[in-house]
Amino acid sequence: MTVEQAEHAAKMSVRNLSVYYSAKPALSGVTLDVRQNEVLAVFGPANSGTTTFLRSLNRLCEIDHSVRIEGEVFLDGASIYSPEVAVTEIRRKIGMVFEVPTPLPMSIFDNIAYGPRMNGIKSKAALDRAVEEALRMAALWDEVKDRLAGPAARLSGGQQQRLCIARVLAMKPEVILLDRSCSGLDPVSTAKVEESLRQLAKEFTIVIAPHNVQQAGRIADRVAFLLTGKLIEQGVTAQVFTNPSDKRTSDYIEGRFG
């Protein structure tokens, strides 16, 4: 295979990926690499396919029965859509943080321990350790360490979103997907979340659908611009932002549409 060389450098490789919802295309022939330990921002106006792109990286789009997927996605060179692969295993390795903060209706501790418990970890000591570690990495530990047994729903929006990040981190994933995860947050909370993302990028590979162009510019190493399900342009952030090669990219970045 000719793509094999490229795949060695890439953490995830997307090859000619198309996704249809009841025959309506949401993504058409996207080919894109996600490199190890980078922050890749996939951005575009509403309905451009960024959410679908993220959801096809961890096979979450499959829970919609009407969906049809063509093309290939590789994680460390192995196809994630091959029939032998357990989808639960893929989702454990590729965690996801959603647009709306979604604490489960249980305590802070149980939220973070939810994934490890499903993974078969039962010992109290191991769970305690996993929860503290995850909360520290998400920069939430100091704010919640005294009320771990309290309900997660009573945290503020920004805290809830960092809780969701911690919940993903507790799975010890390799890749983290963030789907407009700051869109409902105030600027201060957004800054806090972005700060923890920058820290996390040292250890994880991150793919983010930013909630606006500025956020892509602030935190991404590389960016990919999608428009109506097609990949228009990709490259190093500074390059794409200062000197885009496609007119549509510059128009969108400069705010002429979208």
Add this chain to the structure above:
Amino acid sequence: MKLTPRNSEKLARTVVWSAAFGVIGLLFFIMAYILIKGTPSLNWQFLTQNPSDMGRSGGIFSTIIGTLMVTAVAIVVATPLGVGTAFYLTEYTREGPVTRIIRFSAESLAGIPSIVYGLFGFIFFVMYLGLGWSVLSGGLTLAVMILPTIIRTSEEAILTVPRMYREVSFSLGGTRWQTISGVVFRTALPGISTGVILGIGRSVAETAAVILTAGSSLRMPTSLFSPARTMAVHFYILAREGISMERAYGTAALMIILILLINIGANVLVNKFVARGR
């Protein structure tokens, strides 16, 4: 008077308020009437002695036990079947002809008069399966009768669980069953328990279906295969045959208190379970 927005608001408010208070008033009137008529005959002997002389004297102990046994069989059989069906309909299958047939059947079953269930129970459990007039026949018949209620209320409860909870659980590598047992079930539990409580209420209160399947023996039931008389049947026979109206009211009062206690108990249990971390 012209029907201005202001006046129509007043009118609507009056109608809605009087409807609500009318209903509450009626309910309290019935409850108060029965409790006032019934509580004088409630005493320790009445609760702990078995009936004698057709119920003219003695207590109603064996009918309390009969009620509890028949209701327990009905709930133990109907809850897993009903909740299981609801989870199948909502989580394990797509909308299609099969789900529509199941839903339509459940809805049709819910509208059938209880005497028809009694007749079915008599023919199928009592005669065909040879279970005779027994706690088991009665309980199984009631289970069939309350199944549609449990399916419908459980389904409604499961459907109100936010979709995002499921997505979160799946995205953390959960299987369908882990998702159901880990987050969907506990979130839907208050609604599911409402259906079960409704089922308990209907089982305790049922007469026609029970007379035909559990019989009306006044002797203390000793096993699932003994015939039994429930409190509702006892009340019916006491009143219908003019044996003792005081004792009939006493039985009715105790039934109301029992259903109230079951409601409170179930609520306390559910709140305890749900409150963990909410």
